[in-house]
Amino acid sequence: MHLMYRFLENQKPEDLSRALWRHKVGHRIVSNNGNLELWLVDDNDALVAEQLIRSFELGMEELATSQNKEAPEANFPNTTSPTRSFTIASLWLLFKLYPIVFSTVVITLCVCLITQLGDNYVFLGWFTITPLIIENNYLYSKPLSEMNESHAYWRLLTPVFLHFSIMHLVFNLLWIWEIGRKLEKLIGSILWSVGFIIIGVASNIFQYWDTQSPLFGGLSGVVYGCIGFAWVIVYVNPNWPSLINKGLMVFFLVWLGIGYTDIPESLGLGNMANTAHLVGLVSGSLLAVVYGLLSKNRTRRA
Template sequence: MLKVLMLPRDTDTRDLRQALWAHRIGHRFTEDEDGYTLWLADPAQFDELTHLLERWKRGDSLMPNGHAARAKLNDSSLLRPFALAPVTASLLAACMVVFALMWLLGDIVVAMLAIVPVAVSGGSLTLGTLADTFGSGQVWRVFSPALLHFGWMHLVFNLLWIWYFGRQIEELRGGKLILALSLVSAIAGNLAQYSTGTVLFGGMSGVVYALLGYVWLMSRQAPRSGFFVPQMLVVFMLGWMVFTMTDMAGLVGFGNVANEAHVGGLIVGLVWGWYDARRARRA
């Protein structure tokens, strides 16, 4: 990354940070005892960044056309991160709404969102097949299990990492990419889990590992892209995935984990990251 500017510690950089993301200028701020340092991910954007800095120093409006409404929303420091990453925030909101509905309505929500149609007949549970899912036109079921979470820890763990990785992808590459990556990885993970014979499962874990794989590969193969993930975090996440595949996980209460969904999502993220990293290097 290219070192561009150093600023005193007491400088208010909020408007500048907001404008950099709005203009899709890949960057990173670091902080030390001397103050803030601004780094530019792509040197090809240096002239655009310089022009933006001059406007910022003059106190001019920094937001591009079409961002006026978003700028008003961003006046609230609490809502600013959600306004800058609306697709990622929407994924979190959808998971929380479904979790609340599960608490209010019970198993009917699971039956509606499971990968195959579920019904109760004669006091027993009747499970359909994937062919029933497509034959009945309920195609949303190949994605919807990702919205199901079966406990607070499950929900919080997944949403934490969705926000950590998803916001970075959306701010650097846009909402369309995070939406497409989430949809494809959720479907791939769900189908991978279903292929093992499991029907009643859920969670965003497959998407989490897809986002992890994408960000990690982009940070390694296209360092000027602006992506970053601590290496120890990658080790922890991959170590956790391997741990849940072992018998030891069951002994400590983590036996019912959608491991195949994790692997399916990770593969999607790595392949997508490899492809985008190659394009970034060529550019």
């Protein structure tokens, strides 16, 4: 047995204990010098216990900022409840809970406002993978090879913040918030940000190589990366909670296939960055394999 968690005074251990028993995690809650502590029976259950503890802590922090007196469930709280007023305090709480995902949403909204959803080519050129040049009402772009001379390596990532329609923007922000925030809470903000950069850069580079045009963008590649990670990780490490169901995975795969047809353009969605979607899905799945194997090895050594 080893110490896994020490409860705060306002935390009810019964809620976490019920969640642990539902996942068949053997444990004991003992009192030590007036403090309640959680001890695991089997060290192999450390990973799933850690995930449930994070969800439990998240629920307690949500409870402390609301008027809901019911005991929190050991699950992801609904931080987007329409009954919550978005005050400065509640926004600050969201930032503390999901700093990378929250910052991504804010940056994306600001970029879309600045670029007017891609209509302002002057500002759009600040974020495209290669600079845009407007001469005599013609639009030109520099080759990707010139990036080494200007050292503007940030352009490899910034296209993820570009969006070209309200539907495009809302769809991506919805899924990056729904899936991305859960992944950030499970693997931590630092690792999530590393994964975000890897998936975003890979998607942008391959999309540019495929089309040879800088006029693309969006969080879709990262969204598909999150979907791929969440789907594959449970096969690599069965102790992981399932974040998406089979129906949702089928939807994203079907939508990926539709992107290669003329249907999106006929619906007014324009040409889709299909390569970015596919590369995002593959890179997210590969990251899940790497992370899953490393986390299993770390659990065995603990």
